[in-house]
């Protein structure tokens with residue numbers, strides 16, 4: 474303590490303030506990365522599941538501790554030195570260096586929404602709720618790099634007699650399609666030029682719904698299997714197959730913080746998903762470091778008051794589809810989402826109805842072990858959801874996350890893994906014991 478006093482006594486008031494501020498700020502900023510990792514649902518999952526991310530976060534935090542320690546050592550060995558000399562200057566240089574890591578990290582995170590790679594073509598998105606004729610609410614959404622005003626026209630004839638005009642100039646463009654008629658072909662166009670898109674609504678037939686679901690294309694990944702992606706899209710687009718909707722269960726992109734990956738995804742999907750009602754859900758890769766901003770701009774239009782934007786209850790002909798936001802596991806199962814899901818199940822479904830649940834993260838599945846983490850039966854998900862599934866008569870569950878195709882049954886619930894939309898196939902996996910099924 475005496476040595477600290479001696480050292481600080483030799484500093485001017487200005488030097489003292491500068492010195493203490495640098496130590497405190499660099500320490501707090503560096504340690505706040507750990508806080509960020511544990512409070513941001515996407516990063517928390519990365520931290521828990523991926524070994525090298527955990528190591529990286531620990532190393533960054535260590536830098537935050539190392540600086541004050543080195544500062545202490547320098548104080549001890551330099552107690553008789555003039556503070557304007559080399560040790561003090563070295564200490565300042567070290568402090569500035571330890572500021573670069575957190576400032577760079579937060580600077581990059583904050584700048585992510587501005588790093589756009591270009592316009593995103595239209596998507597025909599399924600939303601929460603139904604219109605007057607029992608057809609789910611939908612929206613056409615697209616994004617322009619420059620602020621623009623657009624005129625959207627649509628209708629059940631090629632004349633497209635309904636017009637929606639944007640009142641302000643913006644990047645994000647979404648147009649609500651409500652009260653659609655069943656079994657009807659609609660046409661739409663943007664600014665009365667270029668392509669006339671069309672789609673056909675579901676027929677009004679009780680307990681009938683033909684949809685496709687697949688997951689994990691990982692657009693942007695260099696090791697992806699695009700032949701699989703294209704084959705599935707071809708099947709989806711083929712009118713002979715008559716698919717009425719497409720549900721894509723996450724990991725749309727390899728890295729959610731790279732807009733160029735979203736650009737590739739939107740450009741590849743749009744020719745099909747602008748004409749077949751489409752509902753993607755967020756995966757753990759999509760949300761990485763600020764990826765949620767991109768996701769909201771491209772797939773979560775804010776058009777229906779009080780409706781959630783990341784999870785959905787879509788009803789078609791008495792069949793209920795719940796699309797949940799479960800990325801790595803239950804860390805994204807917020808109190809609001811839980812309350813909404815339980816309330817919807819209780820108030821708006823009957824156990825005799827067909828009820829399907831979709832999410833990115835899996836429940837029961839075979840898998841593999843990576844760096845000590847078991848990528849099979851997800852105990853936290855099983856404990857949280859399977860009692861709810863059984864109690865509420867859920868019939869089928871679909872999820873991705875593992876890049877395999879698998880189907881199994883447990884306690885009357887049918888579990889399907891559909892992660893074969895083009896992400897690098899899991900090459901090694903083992904079968905675990907699935908409950909007592």
Ligand SMILES: [Fe+2]
Nearest residue numbers: 689724874896
């Ligand atoms: Fe994946």
Ligand SMILES: [Fe+2]
Nearest residue numbers: 724756757874
């Ligand atoms: Fe995943």
